[in-house]
Amino acid sequence: MRWWLPDAGSTFAGPIDTLFLAILIITGIALVIVEVGLVTFVIRYRARPGRKAFYTHGSTRAEVIWTAIPAVTMVALGLISNHYWVLMKDKKSIPPNAYHLGVHAKQFEWQVTYPGPDDKLGTADDFTVRNQLHVIVNQPTAVELSSEDVIHSFFVPEWRVKQDAVPGMHITAWFQATKTGEFEIGCAELCGMGHYKMRGRVFVHTPDEYKAWIAQQAAGGTE
Amino acid sequence: MTSVAHAKPAGGAHDAHAPMSFWRKYIFSTDHKIIGIQFLFVSLFFLLVGGLLAMQIRWQLGFPGKPLPGGGILPESMVSGGVILPEYYIQLVTMHGTFMVFFAIMPLLVGVYANFLIPLKIGTHDMAFPRINMWSFWLALLAGAIMLAGFFVPDGAPRAGWTMYAPLSARPDLSGATISQKLWSISIVVLGLSSVMGSVNYITTIINHRAPGMHWFRMPLSVWALFITAILAVLALPVLQGAAIMLLFDQTLGTHFFDPGAGGQPLLWQHLFWFFGHPEVYILILPAMGMVSDIIANGSRKPIFGYHSMVFAIIGIAFLGWIVWGHHMFMSGMNPTLGSTFMVSTLLIAVPSAIKVFNWMGTMWRGNLRFHVPMLNAIGFVSMFTIGGLSGIFMAATPVDIPLHDTQFIVAHLHYVLFGGSLFALFAAIPYWYPKMFGRMMSERIGKLHFFLTFIFYNMTFFPMHIIGMGGQMRRIYDPTIYDFLKPQQPLNVFISYSAFALFAVQFLFAFNFLWSLKFGKKAPQNPWEDNGMEWSLPNPAPHGNWDRTPNVYRGPYEFSAPEAGDKDYLPQYVKLPTDRDPVPAPLPAGGH
Numbered sequence: 019m020r021w022w023l024p025d026a027g028s029t030f031a032g033p034i035d036t037l038f039l040a041i042l043i044i045t046g047i048a049l050v051i052v053e054v055g056l057v058t059f060v061i062r063y064r065a066r067p068g069r070k071a072f073y074t075h076g077s078t079r080a081e082v083i084w085t086a087i088p089a090v091t092m093v094a095l096g097l098i099s100n101h102y103w104v105l106m107k108d109k110k111s112i113p114p115n116a117y118h119l120g121v122h123a124k125q126f127e128w129q130v131t132y133p134g135p136d137d138k139l140g141t142a143d144d145f146t147v148r149n150q151l152h153v154i155v156n157q158p159t160a161v162e163l164s165s166e167d168v169i170h171s172f173f174v175p176e177w178r179v180k181q182d183a184v185p186g187m188h189i190t191a192w193f194q195a196t197k198t199g200e201f202e203i204g205c206a207e208l209c210g211m212g213h214y215k216m217r218g219r220v221f222v223h224t225p226d227e228y229k230a231w232i233a234q235q236a237a238g239g240t241e
Numbered sequence: 242m243t244s245v246a247h248a249k250p251a252g253g254a255h256d257a258h259a260p261m262s263f264w265r266k267y268i269f270s271t272d273h274k275i276i277g278i279q280f281l282f283v284s285l286f287f288l289l290v291g292g293l294l295a296m297q298i299r300w301q302l303g304f305p306g307k308p309l310p311g312g313g314i315l316p317e318s319m320v321s322g323g324v325i326l327p328e329y330y331i332q333l334v335t336m337h338g339t340f341m342v343f344f345a346i347m348p349l350l351v352g353v354y355a356n357f358l359i360p361l362k363i364g365t366h367d368m369a370f371p372r373i374n375m376w377s378f379w380l381a382l383l384a385g386a387i388m389l390a391g392f393f394v395p396d397g398a399p400r401a402g403w404t405m406y407a408p409l410s411a412r413p414d415l416s417g418a419t420i421s422q423k424l425w426s427i428s429i430v431v432l433g434l435s436s437v438m439g440s441v442n443y444i445t446t447i448i449n450h451r452a453p454g455m456h457w458f459r460m461p462l463s464v465w466a467l468f469i470t471a472i473l474a475v476l477a478l479p480v481l482q483g484a485a486i487m488l489l490f491d492q493t494l495g496t497h498f499f500d501p502g503a504g505g506q507p508l509l510w511q512h513l514f515w516f517f518g519h520p521e522v523y524i525l526i527l528p529a530m531g532m533v534s535d536i537i538a539n540g541s542r543k544p545i546f547g548y549h550s551m552v553f554a555i556i557g558i559a560f561l562g563w564i565v566w567g568h569h570m571f572m573s574g575m576n577p578t579l580g581s582t583f584m585v586s587t588l589l590i591a592v593p594s595a596i597k598v599f600n601w602m603g604t605m606w607r608g609n610l611r612f613h614v615p616m617l618n619a620i621g622f623v624s625m626f627t628i629g630g631l632s633g634i635f636m637a638a639t640p641v642d643i644p645l646h647d648t649q650f651i652v653a654h655l656h657y658v659l660f661g662g663s664l665f666a667l668f669a670a671i672p673y674w675y676p677k678m679f680g681r682m683m684s685e686r687i688g689k690l691h692f693f694l695t696f697i698f699y700n701m702t703f704f705p706m707h708i709i710g711m712g713g714q715m716r717r718i719y720d721p722t723i724y725d726f727l728k729p730q731q732p733l734n735v736f737i738s739y740s741a742f743a744l745f746a747v748q749f750l751f752a753f754n755f756l757w758s759l760k761f762g763k764k765a766p767q768n769p770w771e772d773n774g775m776e777w778s779l780p781n782p783a784p785h786g787n788w789d790r791t792p793n794v795y796r797g798p799y800e801f802s803a804p805e806a807g808d809k810d811y812l813p814q815y816v817k818l819p820t821d822r823d824p825v826p827a828p829l830p831a832g833g834h
Contacts, residue, residue, distance in 0.1 A: 052627045065612075
């Protein structure tokens with residue numbers, strides 16, 4: 019049983035998980051104030067014979083306090099979040115040395131196009147594998163997402179990566195895996211009756227392993 | 242009108258309202274109260290339908306591959322050997338959302354309570370346009386019937402989620418549903434008509450038909466909330482209608498608004514849908530907030546803490562509600578810079594929401610709390626809405642939204658707002674105004690049992706969804722157990738399903754209480770909650786036409802425990818104290834009642 023986000027598998031997981039924790043603490047404090055306050059009031063101010071409610075229409079000072087504190091907190095949270103948002107999603111943040119792969123989504127599979135031995139997409143040695151995403155550990159990777167039919171969403175929980183693949187659009191999502199091993203791709207956007215089984219497998223290799231795999235695939239071999 | 246204003250204007254059959262046939266009185270009625278009650282029965286029926294669909298969803302998620310109990314009665318196109326099929330599963334999630342949002346919660350809050358409460362609370366005889374009002378009900382019923390028909394056509398119900406994302410919704414070859422996808426679009430167009438007709442009516446009535454002395458800032462917060470909601474609805478629903486018409490054209494006439502292959506743009510649907518859809522979220526919560534405010538002041542025997550800031554918070558939420566739609570599209574491929582602006586506007590909604598929560602607490606602070614069933618549910622509303630509001634901050638912060646978007650975390654969040662918020666408010670409002678509707682009280686004992694059990698099972702159902710969402714379980718998937726990363730948390734899915742079944746079962750207490758009390762409930766005294774609202778100057782149930790003569794209003798709606806009240810702890814808006822002067826009546830527009 020897991021009670022937290024999945025184990026971190028990319029460079030994005032650090033800041034996202036820290037922000038998650040920070041929001042959990044902020045909202046946790048607010049929640050405790052409200053719920054403890056409610057329970058206290060329910061017990062303390064319950065109707066009893068002879069009691070009378072305190073007649074008041076409010077307090078400007080209290081209003082200012084509980085308007086200003088959330089406002090300042092939210093603006094600060096927005097500024098911090100935006101820094102990481104730009105880093106993760108802005109096109110300009112994609113590292114120039116990123117290794118590019120094509121991911122084409124269709125009902126109900128992921129078609130991954132690899133650049134082949136020349137490391138360039140769009141050349142003759144490219145090859146496509148269904149439902150298998152092989153990447154190199156610690157190497158910035160950019161997936162160029164497209165869709166054949168409906169909207170799908172490319173989601174690898176361990177990497178904290180999610181990006182819709184929209185027909186008619188070319189969207190690039192980038193990440194840098196930090197852990198070797200096997201993971202899964204899920205589709206996060208309802209894409210039809212097979213939505214649930216649109217499952218791909220992710221393999222994070224060391225550079226040498228990856229090279230070997232590419233060579234083997236380019237030679238027409240199967241895994 | 243300026244003559245003797247008595248402490249309790251007597252209600253009674255209005256001269257102009259001669260006895261009517263059963264059909265005119267209860268079926269094709271133009272009486273706002275009967276229309277409200279018609280909406281109540283119809284939307285409670287759809288609430289039950291939505292609940293039944295939810296139970297099937299929970300069966301599948303808790304016990305994938307096991308035959309659905311009683312599934313044998315379903316046709317082969319939905320189940321195979323009793324096991325829910327994937328194509329039926331997505332019909333279930335689509336129609337659960339559609340029915341709950343459009344045909345249960347929205348009409349329960351707006352159709353029922355805007356109709357029933359507005360004229361009673363502002364002291365007028367009926368709506369400005371009673372006939373349009375009647376049409377608004379019958380169109381809503383027609384829309385519901387069209388939507389329900391989706392289950393009975395070949396290929397079954399719509400399959401693209403209640404958000405109907407194109408191109409899946411536009412292309413039958415991709416969704417597998419042909420007729421019902423069109424029925425969805427048609428139903429939404431009809432429902433939009435109904436909603437706009439109702440809203441125009443509410444807005445006009447509130448602006449023009451307030452009783453003398455009912456200044457804007459003497460209106461109860463329920464009326465303020467319903468007023469702002471009506472403005473949201475009249476501006477938002479036509480956008481959805483427009484989008485639904487475009488979708489219908491794509492589905493039937495061969496246009497390609499949303500089909501990229503022919504130059505369309507799938508994101509256009511999302512922008513249009515959410516430009517409606519986010520204000521819709523506030524249409525579903527503002528009336529709940531308004532009614533809860535009335536009930537908390539009553540239960541606390543204290544004026545609302547910060548009445549003016551409560552009004553401005555309603556307006557603030559409604560205004561911000563127009564500029565946050567993009568937060569539903571953070572992962573959609575929309576320009577990330579737009580995401581930044583939508584993040585800021587979304588986070589700012591926390592401010593008016595916090596004002597509301599703290600002012601409800603301020604109202605209870607040093608009060609003299611009476612725990613009648615409406616008050617219990619109103620406190621439940623505050624505590625649960627707080628969780629729903631706070632969990633929204635996680636998704637508003639865009640980087641954190643990346644792992645959470647389109648997972649069960651969102652499902653948890655939206656149910657904390659829609660069930661913990663809107664439905665708890667309805668469990669407060671229904672017994673509170675029940676005597677005004679039917680002249681009888683609902684049972685307090687069953688009501689309390691229902692509240693406590695619902696509160697427990699509700700949290701057991703929806704809280705763990707946050708955790709499986711953090712674990713990554715995507716929304717609307719038929720079988721989570723095929724994923725290695727989701728398998729370990731399957732026991733929690735089983736737990737949620739059992740809790741959901743219990744939650745559903747407990748609702749029969751409410752249904753029983755509601756139906757049984759119609760005939761056998763205790764006869765209601767005139768002002769059972771010792772409240773200040775104008776509606777309690779009338780007998781229960783209130784007669785057609787409400788007041789014989791337009792009543793006067795002498796003060797704000799929340800004068801509980803006011804020093805002038807003497808030995809009582811409430812001072813109704815309609816009571817004239819020796820020190821009160823009669824208000825100068827505002828001239829009614831020509832043709833007014």
